[in-house]
Amino acid sequence: MSERKFKTEVADLLHLIIHSLYSNKEIFLRELISNASDAIDKLRYLSLVDEKLKGFSFEPRIDITFSSEDKTLTIRDNGIGMDEEDLNGNLGTIASSGTRKFLASLSDEQKHDSNLIGQFGVGFYSAFMVAKKITVISRKAGDGKAWKWTSTGESSYSITEGERDGQGTTIILSLNDEGAEYANRWTLQNLIKKYSDNIAYPIYLEYDQTDYDYEDKDADGNPKKTVSHKVEQVNTASALWKRSKSSIKDEEYKEFYKNSFYDSEDPLFYIHTQAEGATEYTTLFYIPAKAPFDMYYADYRPGVKLYVKRVYITDDDQDLLPSYLRFVRGIIDSEDLPLNVSREMLQENRILMSIRNASVKKLLGEFRKISESNPELYEKFITQYNRPLKEGLYSDYSQREALLELVRYRSSEKDGFVSLNEYKERMKEGQKAIYYISGGKEDVLKASPLVAAYREKGYEVLIMGDDIDDIVISTISEYKDIPLKAINKKGAMDDLRTDEDRKKEEEKKPVADRIKAALGDKVKDVVISTRLTDSPAAVIMGDDDPSMQMQRLVKQMGGEEVSVRPILEINPDSPVIRRIEESGDDGFVAQLSAVILDQALLQEGVMPSDPASFARNLTALLSK
Numbered sequence: 061m062s063e064r065k066f067k068t069e070v071a072d073l074l075h076l077i078i079h080s081l082y083s084n085k086e087i088f089l090r091e092l093i094s095n096a097s098d099a100i101d102k103l104r105y106l107s108l109v110d111e112k113l114k115g116f117s118f119e120p121r122i123d124i125t126f127s128s129e130d131k132t133l134t135i136r137d138n139g140i141g142m143d144e145e146d147l148n149g150n151l152g153t154i155a156s157s158g159t160r161k162f163l164a165s166l167s168d169e170q171k172h173d174s175n176l177i178g179q180f181g182v183g184f185y186s187a188f189m190v191a192k193k194i195t196v197i198s199r200k201a202g203d204g205k206a207w208k209w210t211s212t213g214e215s216s217y218s219i220t221e222g223e224r225d226g227q228g229t230t231i232i233l234s235l236n237d238e239g240a241e242y243a244n245r246w247t248l249q250n251l252i253k254k255y256s257d258n259i260a261y262p263i264y265l266e267y268d269q270t271d272y273d274y275e276d277k278d279a280d281g282n283p284k285k286t287v288s289h290k291v292e293q294v295n296t297a298s299a300l301w302k303r304s305k306s307s308i309k310d311e312e313y314k315e316f317y318k319n320s321f322y323d324s325e326d327p328l329f330y331i332h333t334q335a336e337g338a339t340e341y342t343t344l345f346y347i348p349a350k351a352p353f354d355m356y357y358a359d360y361r362p363g364v365k366l367y368v369k370r371v372y373i374t375d376d377d378q379d380l381l382p383s384y385l386r387f388v389r390g391i392i393d394s395e396d397l398p399l400n401v402s403r404e405m406l407q408e409n410r411i412l413m414s415i416r417n418a419s420v421k422k423l424l425g426e427f428r429k430i431s432e433s434n435p436e437l438y439e440k441f442i443t444q445y446n447r448p449l450k451e452g453l454y455s456d457y458s459q460r461e462a463l464l465e466l467v468r469y470r471s472s473e474k475d476g477f478v479s480l481n482e483y484k485e486r487m488k489e490g491q492k493a494i495y496y497i498s499g500g501k502e503d504v505l506k507a508s509p510l511v512a513a514y515r516e517k518g519y520e521v522l523i524m525g526d527d528i529d530d531i532v533i534s535t536i537s538e539y540k541d542i543p544l545k546a547i548n549k550k551g552a553m554d555d556l557r558t559d560e561d562r563k564k565e566e567e568k569k570p571v572a573d574r575i576k577a578a579l580g581d582k583v584k585d586v587v588i589s590t591r592l593t594d595s596p597a598a599v600i601m602g603d604d605d606p607s608m609q610m611q612r613l614v615k616q617m618g619g620e621e622v623s624v625r626p627i628l629e630i631n632p633d634s635p636v637i638r639r640i641e642e643s644g645d646d647g648f649v650a651q652l653s654a655v656i657l658d659q660a661l662l663q664e665g666v667m668p669s670d671p672a673s674f675a676r677n678l679t680a681l682l683s684k
């Protein structure tokens with residue numbers, strides 16, 4: 061017999077499962093049944109499309125047996141099965157790269173949070189919580205030979221030849237002391253109902269039933285006992301989404317979600333659509349209460365499973381919904397796709413495209429409805445999903461209008477989330493644009509002197525402090541015919557200019573020119589402000605120039621360094637600027653101008669390009 065070592069990641073996972081998940085050990089059954097169901101899915105699918113297995117016919121089923129005397133529990137399926145290589149690859153390593161990444165991303169503290177771990181399928185290995193030894197006997201469909209895998213869940217496993225009638229997998233758990241309670245008819249029945257009711261294939265439980273006949277007593281006067289062997293189907297095995305909407309209780313929807321998508325929390329809400337007409341399909345979408353852990357991984361696991369006439373096709377197609385809706389969990393079941401549609405063909409499939417488009421419309425429409433009818437729920441939703449929706453603004457031009465109604469921003473005027481529509485309603489009489497500031501962290505932006513200046517004049521400013529905002533918002537020029545303007549760009553300033561301002565600009569031009577001469581090529585221009593009140597100056601960018609943050613981002617991502625010079629906006633009423641105006645000392649003006657610029661940059665969260673000279677200038681000025 062050949063002993064083989066588990067890969068280290070499996071050893072780590074086993075350790076984690078045994079130590080952290082212990083409070084919730086019953087989930088092992090759900091995991092094994094779900095694997096059995098997947099294995100049947102695979103075989104059904106291959107019997108439709110695979111050359112070798114085409115026409116392979118079988119009656120899918122999962123059988124559960126137990127013995128309370130021997131303390132064993134057996135789960136048997138007639139799915140695809142595994143050969144030696146599969147056993148080695150699947151039960152010696154962690155198959156799913158998502159699981160591996162998720163594990164790696166957890167801090168030590170998080171590893172003890174069984175709720176977090178419950179979010180992803182811990183899979184086969186969870187059975188070691190209740191078993192001191194596991195034996196897997198499997199025969200791959202189309203193969204003559206069966207294989208036997210055994211392990212005590214420590215550091216190694218072994219594989220030898222085995223025996224099994226027909227294709228499929230039998231998993232025999234030798235229960236440990238804590239696991240012994242699972243060799244019980246009622247416990248098993250409850251667990252199957254609780255976690256696996258919607259598994260599409262029948263799950264049969266075998267047990268011995270003892271009946272007592274009180275009419276018919278034996279010689280000692282005890283009722284006569286008969287033991288009969290029963291095989292009973294425990295799960296409903298109906299595809300919930302195909303039942304009529306009115307017959308499904310809220311509780312059932314939620315249970316289905318939690319069991320199918322491994323979440324311990326109820327979803328925020330769900331959307332069930334049974335479409336008839338040109339294309340006939342059913343969709344059942346759920347919005348998780350918490351964003352999936354891999355939402356920001358490039359190779360995130362898609363949340364939507366595709367079925368054709370209730371036959372499972374795939375859960376691994378990122379194109380069923382656009383990527384900005386990747387947090388959505390659920391099911392698409394089409395009546396019109398051919399059953400043997402190959403996974404590769406899905407991409408360009410016209411029917412699927414039309415389901416996808418309708419689903420996007422439906423989802424965005426429902427989000428909008430909730431934002432209007434249930435602000436509290438919407439706030440929970442947007443707290444989790446504002447960012448992916450903003451990606452949609454950028455990536456899905458066709459839904460831009462709908463998405464603009466959904467995204468939320470911070471505001472200079474109130475706490476919490478503000479919509480563009482809400483901003484619009486509050487606009488001042490005669491206000492020409494929606495004003496916003498982006499290109500930094502929320503608190504830095506909020507403290508910007510420019511924001512203060514707008515507030516003073518009675519204009520609300522949207523604070524766009526998400527790192528994605530800067531890129532996205534620059535591609536959006538208007539909302540309902542109202543232009544969007546960044547207050548840290550030059551164009552917004554022009555809006556507020558009055559005749560009086562123009563006079564003042566004319567009058568104060570010499571000081572601007574003087575500072576510009578002193579700063580040389582550090583700035584693109586120096587302009588007289590018509591809006592600053594308290595601060596001496598602020599940096600802004602030309603209308604078509606990227607913000608400071610964007611420049612930083614490009615540099616970080618290894619792009620070509622673009623350093624676009626900022627424009628310095630100065631407040632001629634500020635005492636510091638007046639000193640420059642009045643001074644005859646060019647050296648002093650140069651020092652002061654440099655410090656004013658660096659200070660304005662600092663206020664935007666940008667380090668002065670030469671900190672040493674900033675410090676030197678400041679010291680020199682302070683000692684004067």
Ligand code: ADP
Nearest residue numbers: 095096099141142150155156181183184185229
């Ligand atoms: P996951 O199911 O998340 O991939 P598991 O650790 O539960 O992870 O299982 C690892 C792999 O072992 C599965 O992906 C599958 O390929 C295989 N496997 C597990 N159980 C069965 C089974 N009953 N029949 C066939 N293959 C199985």
